[in-house]
Amino acid sequence: MGGATHTGQKRVDSFDFESGRILARKFEVVSRLGAGWEGEVYHIRELRTGIDRTAKFFFPHRNYRERFSTIYAKKLHKFRRCKVIIEYRTQETITYRGLPVSFLVADYVEGELLSSFLDHQPGRRLTAFQGLHLLHALASGIDCIHRMGEYHGDLHTDNIIVQRYGLGFDLKLLDMFHWGAPKPENIRDDVCDLVRIFYDAIGGQKHYAKQAPEVKAICCGLKRTLILKKFRSAGQLRDHLETMQWQGRNDKRRRR
Ligand SMILES: Nc1ncnc2c1ncn2[C@@H]1O[C@H](COP(=O)(O)OP(=O)(O)O)[C@@H](O)[C@H]1O
Ligand SMILES: [Mg+2]
Known part of the structure; x- marks a missing residue:
């Protein structure tokens, strides 16, 4: 799904990644967990290890110059000693419909x-x-x-x-x-x-x-x-x- 921004750029409002899709040659999509104003959250799995993770994908027009994904990653990192906060692992970028899309990988919480x-x-x-x-x-x-x-x-x-x-x-x-x-x-x-x-x-x-x-x-x-x-x-x-x-x-x- 998409629209156009005022600069004429393509706009992504939804990723709708299907399960089984491979991301950054490292992860496989399991399912979508949620969708919000700034992006979508997916359950993903590491291809090499089979370990479950979550990925938060940011819509490019809400994440100009990776500003918010970077702030969010740093914030999660800052709280790494707070046991109540999910553990942040890494960030990756993929190309989606010609646009760079960043996602943050964190632990998948069973519960x-x-x-x-x-x-x-x-x-x-x-x-x-x-x-x-x-x-x-x-x-x-x-x-x-x-x-x-x-x-x-x-x-x-x-x-x-x-x-x-x-x-x-x-x-x-x-x-x-x-x-x-x-x-x-x-x-x-x-x-x-x-x-x-x-x-x-x-x-x-x-x-x-x-x-x-x-x-x-x-x-x-x-x-x-x-x-x-x-x-x-x-x-x-x-x-x-x-x-x-x-x-x-x-x-x-x-x-x-
Ligand atoms: N690390 C995680 N482990 C397990 N489930 C998660 C994790 N992060 C998100 N989810 C699931 O995905 C849903 C949406 O994620 P959330 O981060 O709350 O984003 P949003 O509410 O903006 O869609 C949560 O309500 C939860 O069910
Ligand atoms: Mg939520």
Whole structure:
């Protein structure tokens, strides 16, 4: 699919790579995973090793002089010690319809999207205590990013993969926002998004009235100013979770 830019250049709005297509003589397309404003994400496989990876392809008109693919690659690299961020491997360029197209190769994460994980829970929600574990894993992961003065910027249940769930959660975050320098406001938005994910994961508005006081002390009825008065970064939220005392009154599901 394509159009024309104001300079008369061909414009690529969709790659639609079919499975089995070979890329840069190194990778084979397995399937398309997602499509967004700046490009498409594919599940790919290394030809030589058979190892699964993901590739994010940038539409050339959204990636002038490789600007955004480079920023994104460097950002992923910067977070290489944050376990919650997918590991970046390399960047490649192919020619597609006569245009150079860059793609970033990262590890393929085996697991389930948090959205689908929650849909599969009894009553499509977690108990409050499970939800606290989820929130703790998220807050700890994002604390690593906030400590670097950075932010995620697009936290929601389709950008979080549950790799393992047992005593706690192992999570990976996808799809970071990477436009523009970080502002304190961005970190605060991440905190509010975390609390919102927790609130929704334990049943949202429908079950909120019956939640335990400890839960309400975190969700603050989703009132932004109240949340931010308590937690100004993911680290503060994590500290709270690690020192809170759980009484669990009003939470009937606890005793199931
Ligand atoms: N590294 C990865 N490992 C496994 N699945 C991934 C990976 N990156 C993306 N995906 C899958 O592809 C979907 C789209 O990728 P994402 O990076 O969120 O881009 P966008 O939302 O812009 O399409 C995700 O919701 C997830 O299901
Ligand atoms: Mg996404």
